[in-house]
Amino acid sequence: MRRVQLSFPYTDERFLPQFRSSLYDEMEKACSVLQFCIQEDEDRRYRHFHCQGWPKEEHTILVHEAWMSALANAVRIYVSAKEEEWIFRRIAHHRCYNRTVGKARLFRYISEHIRNRCEEGEDRKAYNKHRVEQEVIAYLENHHVLQLDGFFRFRLREYIEELCESVDVSIEQYIAEEEHEALLQRLQAFFFALPYHTGLLRLVHTSRFEFTYYNEAWERLVPSVPIHLPTEVESAYIDEEAAIIAALAAFSPERIIIYTRWPSSGPIATLERVFADRITICTDFSFPITPVDYP
Incomplete structure (x- = not known):
């Protein structure tokens, strides 16, 4: 060598x-x-x-x-x-x-x-x-x-x-x-500062950025005039995500249950981070409302 x-x-x-x-x-x-x-x-x-x-x-x-x-x-x-x-x-x-x-x-x-x-x-x-x-x-x-x-x-x-x-x-x-x-x-602090308007809010995840809202008795709810979010929040999220966050701010729930077939989707992950222990994700459910296919 x-x-x-x-x-x-x-x-x-x-x-x-x-x-x-x-x-x-x-x-x-x-x-x-x-x-x-x-x-x-x-x-x-x-x-x-x-x-x-x-x-x-x-x-x-x-x-x-x-x-x-x-x-x-x-x-x-x-x-x-x-x-x-x-x-x-x-x-x-x-x-x-x-x-x-x-x-x-x-x-x-x-x-x-x-x-x-x-x-x-x-x-x-x-x-x-x-x-x-x-x-x-x-x-x-x-x-x-x-x-x-x-x-x-x-x-x-x-x-x-x-x-x-x-x-x-x-x-x-x-x-x-x-x-x-x-x-x-900032979002967590924003929601923490809001007084509660709803005890339990149910969200049914029907498509990627679509939710329907119900109270504890399964009565359909419609968001009131949305609360204006902090400017940096509105600019950071696309319109659909910002609309979801604004609706939740209007309801200002003490507890949230989300019924979804897609627990790992982006909107669900964001809501879990913001609401932490106030939110429950349910993937095993059966009721008359049928989500559309997603993604």
């Missing part, structure tokens, strides 16, 4: 101990089939790791794969460290960053989303790990010198661009969720 040189840039010196340790650890893992020697030297820009391996017995495909895998895993550790730092910087410089209230939660949210999101049924972290390692192996099959910073910047350009897109999408999702949560809290 030929000699391979891995050149570690001093601009990333903060990652050097981790990289050195991982390189030796990966070689040790392969010591059942090969022996290795690592020599180090340096110039102004790089710390060079000269790696030499040879089989303990005969040179087989298994030995070659173990050798390449050890090198690829070590490079991947460097890439992972760079990736974590890059994600942090990407978030901090995003145009929406200053709009967030919980910045620590934002970083955790993005990291979890990037690491755990699935692609075609495969765990994203495992997918990324395999992809980086394959890029390293493909490069080392044809070259014996690998500069880590150049590899990260150029050979992984498409990978980084995809990561960039994922981070940006995750930030937008987080901002939307945070703003929606704040809106729900």
Whole structure:
């Protein structure tokens, strides 16, 4: 097996101990089939790791794969460290960053989303790990010198661009969720401040944004003149959802029972969040009113 040189840039010196340790650890893992020697030297820009391996017995495909895998895993550790730092910087410089209230939660949210999101049924972290390692192996099959910073910047350009897109999408999702949560809290406060006008209100969910309203005795109710909702609520919800919320504000019920075939639908989820323990969802029911097919 030929000699391979891995050149570690001093601009990333903060990652050097981790990289050195991982390189030796990966070689040790392969010591059942090969022996290795690592020599180090340096110039102004790089710390060079000269790696030499040879089989303990005969040179087989298994030995070659173990050798390449050890090198690829070590490079991947460097890439992972760079990736974590890059994600942090990407978030901090995003145009929406200053709009967030919980910045620590934002970083955790993005990291979890990037690491755990699935692609075609495969765990994203495992997918990324395999992809980086394959890029390293493909490069080392044809070259014996690998500069880590150049590899990260150029050979992984498409990978980084995809990561960039994922981070940006995750930030937008987080901002939307945070703003929606704040809106729900305002709605909760708004309904909490209203005096009760109805003891028990029954809602029959007949289609996506259609409800019919009944009192405890199953007498049909029609909303009175709707109460004007806070401006941010009216602007945040589409007309149909805003109309439902306005109707409930007019009834101002102490308790709500919703009869629905679609308990996970968007309007139901919103009402559950707003009314919390004042609401009961019923999916097992039978009465003369028949909901139309939905969705």
